[in-house]
Amino acid sequence: MMMMQRFVGGFVVAVAVAVLVVAGSGSVAVAVEGENASAIRPTVLWHGMGDTCCLPFSMGAVKKEIEKHLPDIYVYSIMLGKNEIEDEFEGFFGNVNTQVDNICTKLKSDPNLKNGFNAVGFSQGGQFLRAYVQRCNDPPVHNLVTLGGQHMGVTDIPHCTATNATLCQLMAEALSVGAYVDGIRNYSVQAQYFRSAFEYKKYLEKNIFLADLNNERATKNATYKQNLASLNRFVLIEFSEDTMVVPRESSQFGYFKEGAMKEIVPMRQQPIYTEDWIGLQQLDKDNRIVEKKCPGDHLQFTMKYFLDNVISPFLNNTVTTTTTTTI
Numbered sequence: 001m002m003m004m005q006r007f008v009g010g011f012v013v014a015v016a017v018a019v020l021v022v023a024g025s026g027s028v029a030v031a032v033e034g035e036n037a038s039a040i041r042p043t044v045l046w047h048g049m050g051d052t053c054c055l056p057f058s059m060g061a062v063k064k065e066i067e068k069h070l071p072d073i074y075v076y077s078i079m080l081g082k083n084e085i086e087d088e089f090e091g092f093f094g095n096v097n098t099q100v101d102n103i104c105t106k107l108k109s110d111p112n113l114k115n116g117f118n119a120v121g122f123s124q125g126g127q128f129l130r131a132y133v134q135r136c137n138d139p140p141v142h143n144l145v146t147l148g149g150q151h152m153g154v155t156d157i158p159h160c161t162a163t164n165a166t167l168c169q170l171m172a173e174a175l176s177v178g179a180y181v182d183g184i185r186n187y188s189v190q191a192q193y194f195r196s197a198f199e200y201k202k203y204l205e206k207n208i209f210l211a212d213l214n215n216e217r218a219t220k221n222a223t224y225k226q227n228l229a230s231l232n233r234f235v236l237i238e239f240s241e242d243t244m245v246v247p248r249e250s251s252q253f254g255y256f257k258e259g260a261m262k263e264i265v266p267m268r269q270q271p272i273y274t275e276d277w278i279g280l281q282q283l284d285k286d287n288r289i290v291e292k293k294c295p296g297d298h299l300q301f302t303m304k305y306f307l308d309n310v311i312s313p314f315l316n317n318t319v320t321t322t323t324t325t326t327i
Helices: 058-069 085-090 096-109 123-137 165-176 200-206 222-228 246-253 280-285 301-317
Strands: 017-021 027-041 043-046 075-077 117-122 141-147 233-239 255-257 258-265 289-294 318-326
Touching: 017 075, 043 123, 058 075, 085 200, 096 123, 117 123, 117 301, 123 141, 123 222, 123 233, 141 222, 222 280, 233 246, 258 318, 280 289
Parallel strands: 043 075, 043 117, 117 141, 141 233, 233 289
Antiparallel strands: 017 027, 027 318, 255 258
16 A cells, blocks of 8 residues: 655744733733644544444544554544444434534534644535535535535435344334425435435425525525635545436536436536536635546445545645643
8 A cells, every 4th residue: 555655744844922010929921822732634524324423444544544544643433422322323313514513513612623624524524524614514515525425415315224223224214204204304314415316495494404504495595605615625536436426426516407317417517517506606716616436336436546536636734733831
């Protein structure tokens, strides 16, 4: 496997010193008010359906691979709930809006992320990280990479090979009843990015997550566009033989023509792009959208592919950090 040369960051120090004389004590306190240094930018991961933050053969392996090639990097793998059991469960059942709000709070409270980070979303984790960017983005995301995301939704029930087959079955049964039924749409994670190719008006009316995130309704949220357009790079990776994401082109904002499941309308012909509802057109004009294809089925990538197409070009960058100390 290709090995990357270890990054050695040079320090650029700008120090402002304040000398405080403590009255009556004769002592002197020196406060170092600012110290700037270049450090490798942290990375945040958000796993897909049926996975957890830390399984050694999935997200745990990805985290180790990043750390292997970028020594001293801080990698945060998102966990929903209080433990890995809840994490897997909440990948199927829960309110995505609430989940995103909770992650916004968690990431903001982590001092290791205070100067910003790169983010990598796997499958549904891709659109959930995009929701983080559009809705809060504090601290800010530099490069956002999504692999096999469902940015324009799915029009079929996603199959899965999760560690817990019971959860998969329950999800499929719920969606088969109806993704737009109130009791299901508020509880099934997958229903919240389900978008029928034949019932667009119903989707706009009933969907509680994706229709809002994509600014598809008449009233637009200007912050969504402003925040997404602030990205340095937005990387969209589609799996060429994806059988889980239907249509697979959703990973790059393509989707079925309304009422026709045989014709794909690509991103640059979609209203979300032509009318620039969330900033895609602006990013594209500045050459900040990167589209890639990965051979194989959903999330079936090698670590070499991940190194060459994600780690090396998009995670190997630095951020200026600032600290304040008193001596």
